[in-house]
Amino acid sequence: MAKNAKDKDDGYIPLMDRFKAWWEGIEPEAVVRAKSPDQATQPPAPSPAAIEVDIQESEGPLKSWPESRLSFCRRLWGEEFEVVRPGGTEFAVRLVRPMALTSENSLLDLSAGLGGGARQIHKELGIWVTGLERNPELAQHGAAISKAKGLDRKVPITAYEPNKVSLKPASFDGALIRETLYAIPEREAFLTKVAEAIRPFGHIVLTDLMLAKEVYRTDRAIGAWLKRDAADAAPDIVGSYAPLLESLGFDVRVEEDESDVYHSYVLQGWAAFVDGMSRDDLDRDFVSRMMIEAEYWVYLMRALQAGKVRLIRVHGIKKP
Incomplete structure (x- = not known):
């Protein structure tokens, strides 16, 4: 970043263009040509892989949430919605709405994050939400x-450990679990506890990242994504959750592939973020954080586009 916009004649391509090229897996010159066809004869630019990253965290899973990462991800996925995952509050509300719960009902959100989705569910649907993260x-x-916001009783958020969580039997009318199960080793034991906490005729809705085929467990691209996700992440195979929930007493009404929707949420978030960046943003720490977060999403989106990973939504209703 030693050069500025005035230096374009020497073949330099701005970082935002190089980032777009890196994200899309194309040559940076293609981005320049698309923006300005008269620059088609420009000299070769630095490889997008040459964007320098300082933070050592890029070599392993993204586990911690320092203030720098929290601020970055809130800006990426929707500062005003107080979320740190794709889809903002829109996806959370859409997942819960088919449960047809009201202000007389309670919901258990086991993937609460910052609680933005849980608070929006309460705001739009009136449901009391217990958020666990x-x-x-x-x-x-x-x-x-x-x-x-004065919602610590109606939408409390607390931390939990899946293998130690204690839930009162038959205490909730619904449960929501978003993109969480694939990183929980003892999934069946965990879902058993959740099932026991849901009242008869209550609902469970889960979305999870799953492998399309067993053979992909050893796929290098999948390994690259999981290396940056969680050390204990081991996605299940598409089709695994319906029989498991049936065995736990649920009538599974929906098992649907939401990969295209999820992919669009991710792309929309990053497109809006990149378009909203200014030159003042581009200090070294910011660029490092951006590349570390983007690296994770690039690996996941490429696996999703290749059909190796799918985002599956399952909706079940507990039998009496």
């Missing part, structure tokens, strides 16, 4: 936001 840092921030 695996990451203690996110849970702490989420609890503070709920308290600041």
